[in-house]
Amino acid sequence: MKRKALPLVLAAILAFCAAASFAQKIDVYSRPLQTEPSRDYQALHYRIALDFDVAKTSFTGENTITLAPFREGLTSIGLDAETFSVTGVRLADGTPLAFKQAAGRLTVELPKPYPIGAKVSFTVAYRAAGLGASGDRKKGINFVEATPANPALIVARSFPDGARHWFPCYDHPNGKVTQEILATVPREYRVLSNGRLLAVTENPGRGTKTYHWSQDKPHATYLSALIAGPYVVTEAAPGPVPIAYWYYEKDAKDAPIAFKKTPDIIAFLGKTYGYDYPWDKYDQVIVPGGGGTETTSATMLTQTVIHDAKAEKDFSIDRWLVTHEAAHHWWGDLVTCRDWGHTWINESFGTSRISRPVQWAAARRDGGCRPRNQDLPLVPGQAPCDLSVRADRRTLYRDRGRAGAGPDRLLVLRKGQEGRPDRFQEDAGHHRLSGEDLRLRISLG
Numbered sequence: 452m453k454r455k456a457l458p459l460v461l462a463a464i465l466a467f468c469a470a471a472s473f474a475q476k477i478d479v480y481s482r483p484l485q486t487e488p489s490r491d492y493q494a495l496h497y498r499i500a501l502d503f504d505v506a507k508t509s510f511t512g513e514n515t516i517t518l519a520p521f522r523e524g525l526t527s528i529g530l531d532a533e534t535f536s537v538t539g540v541r542l543a544d545g546t547p548l549a550f551k552q553a554a555g556r557l558t559v560e561l562p563k564p565y566p567i568g569a570k571v572s573f574t575v576a577y578r579a580a581g582l583g584a585s586g587d588r589k590k591g592i593n594f595v596e597a598t599p600a601n602p603a604l605i606v607a608r609s610f611p612d613g614a615r616h617w618f619p620c621y622d623h624p625n626g627k628v629t630q631e632i633l634a635t636v637p638r639e640y641r642v643l644s645n646g647r648l649l650a651v652t653e654n655p656g657r658g659t660k661t662y663h664w665s666q667d668k669p670h671a672t673y674l675s676a677l678i679a680g681p682y683v684v685t686e687a688a689p690g691p692v693p694i695a696y697w698y699y700e701k702d703a704k705d706a707p708i709a710f711k712k713t714p715d716i717i718a719f720l721g722k723t724y725g726y727d728y729p730w731d732k733y734d735q736v737i738v739p740g741g742g743g744t745e746t747t748s749a750t751m752l753t754q755t756v757i758h759d760a761k762a763e764k765d766f767s768i769d770r771w772l773v774t775h776e777a778a779h780h781w782w783g784d785l786v787t788c789r790d791w792g793h794t795w796i797n798e799s800f801g802t803s804r805i806s807r808p809v810q811w812a813a814a815r816r817d818g819g820c821r822p823r824n825q826d827l828p829l830v831p832g833q834a835p836c837d838l839s840v841r842a843d844r845r846t847l848y849r850d851r852g853r854a855g856a857g858p859d860r861l862l863v864l865r866k867g868q869e870g871r872p873d874r875f876q877e878d879a880g881h882h883r884l885s886g887e888d889l890r891l892r893i894s895l896g
């Protein structure tokens with residue numbers, strides 16, 4: 452996730468100065484401690500079917516949830532559920548289950564106690580009506596109005612706790628699931644989501660299509676994507692990773708300029724981290740709003756990344772935003788913080804000098820871009836993550852630069868001693884990681 456975006460360098464500098472002066476007034480210790488929630492089950496799979504009514508800014512949904520108890524005798528399931536109203540819960544054979552929805556939580560009563568090792572599956576039906584049209588980022592589903600800058604769109608905002616606003620789920624970064632998304636939209640729309648597109652089905656008489664996407668590698672709910680609209684899609688030249696760019700028709704001339712270095716950046720990051728790109732494909736899609744969001748294999752980028760050839764001479768988006776969001780597909784999407792107090796793990800790698808394409812792309816032109824704080828020392832036993840355990844998002848972003856030396860130091864240590872890139876992502880891949888875990892690695896390095 453990157454909050455500030457292109458295109459004006461001056462605006463970015465002013466925003467940084469404003470943020471810096473504001474940050475000094477914040478008492479981070481007055482904030483609640485960020486911790487990994489206690490839980491008594493592991494969510495395994497969500498099958499989410501959504502049917503959108505754009506004119507009424509409404510949708511109906513069903514999520515078939517499969518989970519496994521962490522303790523004996525589980526009889527009740529707690530889920531995060533906001534914005535929508537649950538209309539029913541049932542087992543696969545149609546047996547209705549008792550439920551209660553209150554204060555952002557859905558509690559489902561199971562028909563009998565379930566033991567550790569069992570698999571439990573049920574379907575939650577729900578609806579959200581009259582959400583209203585919006586132009587920017589509301590948690591959950593946004594029905595975006597058409598403007599001169601963009602066509603009408605549907606954009607789901609899941610980061611950091613928005614997933615619970617469009618499907619009931621365990622919505623914390625330490626819960627990783629596989630997922631299917633079936634989205635029924637106006638037939639002129641295309642739908643982008645995580646993983647692989649399994650099918651596109653016409654719905655005769657309704658003027659709609661249903662897109663069926665499958666994410667069969669576990670990821671956290673904050674990375675769930677659903678973007679729909681009249682997009683034009685261009686595929687990059689065939690390579691080890693299928694790569695495509697989603698943009699508006701009016702931007703057809705300029706869109707390739709912003710995205711053209713993506714295949715090289717993906718290849719470079721894989722080589723640098725010593726771990727091949729871990730997902731099925733890499734799509735980038737433009738949406739209204741600022742910055743970028745690393746939704747797994749379907750990165751959302753602000754539509755202001757589109758720029759012409761003249762602007763490209765002065766400022767190239769691939770130097771930092773494309774690189775940063777791509778880096779998240781290893782750091783954040785593959786190796787994920789256990790709780791938001793450790794989000795510096797997600798953010799540091801794309802910000803630190805490890806993202807050498809930032810310099811690599813710019814070096815010949817202007818001597819390279821120098822991320823701030825890149826040279827802060829980190830010695831074994833000194834944990835920058837300690838700074839962020841009480842932080843919220845604003846402070847986390849402030850601290851990520853300070854933490855940025857950590858990943859560099861880690862890789863430098865490992866490379867220096869073993870003559871090859873660090874391999875610890877292979878151990879930690881598709882699992883959760885805390886700052887303490889990483890500090891241990893550094894200390895052992």
Ligand SMILES: [Zn+2]
Pocket residue numbers: 452453775779797798801
């Ligand atoms: Zn980020």
